[in-house]
Amino acid sequence: MPDMQKLLQTKERIIEVIKKNGPELPVRVASAIGNNNIFTAAFMSELVSEQRLKISNMRVGSSPLYYIIGQEEQLQKYINHLNNKEKEAFNLLKQNNILEDAQVEPAIRVALRHIKDFATPIQIIDKGQEKLFWKIHTLPNEEAKDFIEQIINPPIKKQEKAEIKEIIEEDKTKQEIIKEIQKETIQDKKTEEQVIKTPEITKKEKTLKIKEINSEFLDNIKKLLTKKEYEITKEILAKKKEFTGKVKMQTPLGIQEFYLVAKDKKKIVLEDIVNTLQKAQAEKMPALILSPGEIDKKAQDYYKEWSNLIKHQKVNF
Numbered sequence: 001m002p003d004m005q006k007l008l009q010t011k012e013r014i015i016e017v018i019k020k021n022g023p024e025l026p027v028r029v030a031s032a033i034g035n036n037n038i039f040t041a042a043f044m045s046e047l048v049s050e051q052r053l054k055i056s057n058m059r060v061g062s063s064p065l066y067y068i069i070g071q072e073e074q075l076q077k078y079i080n081h082l083n084n085k086e087k088e089a090f091n092l093l094k095q096n097n098i099l100e101d102a103q104v105e106p107a108i109r110v111a112l113r114h115i116k117d118f119a120t121p122i123q124i125i126d127k128g129q130e131k132l133f134w135k136i137h138t139l140p141n142e143e144a145k146d147f148i149e150q151i152i153n154p155p156i157k158k159q160e161k162a163e164i165k166e167i168i169e170e171d172k173t174k175q176e177i178i179k180e181i182q183k184e185t186i187q188d189k190k191t192e193e194q195v196i197k198t199p200e201i202t203k204k205e206k207t208l209k210i211k212e213i214n215s216e217f218l219d220n221i222k223k224l225l226t227k228k229e230y231e232i233t234k235e236i237l238a239k240k241k242e243f244t245g246k247v248k249m250q251t252p253l254g255i256q257e258f259y260l261v262a263k264d265k266k267k268i269v270l271e272d273i274v275n276t277l278q279k280a281q282a283e284k285m286p287a288l289i290l291s292p293g294e295i296d297k298k299a300q301d302y303y304k305e306w307s308n309l310i311k312h313q314k315v316n317f
Contacts, residue, residue, distance in 0.1 A: 023067035266293035
């Protein structure tokens with residue numbers, strides 16, 4: 001019984017130290033309570049299991065920080081332990097409170113996914129399209145909703161309202177003038193002929209054919225897809241060195257669809273992967289990239305992190 005009481009007292013002393021100092025490392029807590037480092041770390045892990053302490057995703061050296069609920073903002077004291085791009089992402093997020101994932105550069109998107117202590121993801125549906133936002137960890141959810149609403153539907157400024165009103169009034173005046181002209185000329189047979197001819201011109205315009213693109217790369221990609229038993233269900237973009245579309249193939253688990261991007265590039269960079277993944281997610285499909293080149297070294301970590309949703313295949317013609 002005395003041993004149990006001593007254990008409980010040790011845990012309470014750990015809690016008191018963290019309440020006083022804020023987020024702490026096990027080695028510092030051990031020093032403060034005069035206890036063994038290993039035993040102190042074990043006690044702190046138990047306190048996390050008991051939900052009396054929380055543990056950071058960030059590492060100071062090789063160890064995480066332990067803190068009490070409500071001390072999240074104090075984690076900012078340790079941002080110097082983030083890498084340069086993660087610091088940049090944190091400062092940008094802190095300055096804006098909310099960031100739209102699609103509107104920031106690819107390297108910042110990756111960094112936001114790594115600073116989990118400071119960046120909280122918020123997924124919304126806007127006009128049927130999924131959008132990802134990031135909020136600073138200290139921002140309440142209700143305020144975050146207001147910020148996102150302002151981003152999606154920005155308020156019209158007074159000056160813009162005045163300009164819109166002026167345009168509308170100007171448009172009304174033009175419409176009135178047009179009506180007057182139409183009244184004066186309605187009896188003229190030429191006017192009738194012009195009215196009849198207009199749809200004929202429109203039909204001719206609609207029948208114009210788009211010139212086909214002559215590209216060895218495109219031809220090779222389509223032959224390769226046929227050879228691998230992929231069926232192209234939709235062509236979205238076709239250039240001399242790039243093809244985007246939707247494909248499907250029969251697998252042991254049934255028909256599988258992919259959002260396909262083929263690029264005639266020696267290196268697939270981070271931006272290629274991020275853009276392809278976002279477009280595929282908008283279509284609710286896994287992504288497939290085909291290229292004669294490899295994935296750039298700087299993009300390898302991001303590719304591995306999302307490899308369950310995006311695949312790259314090197315092709316040789």
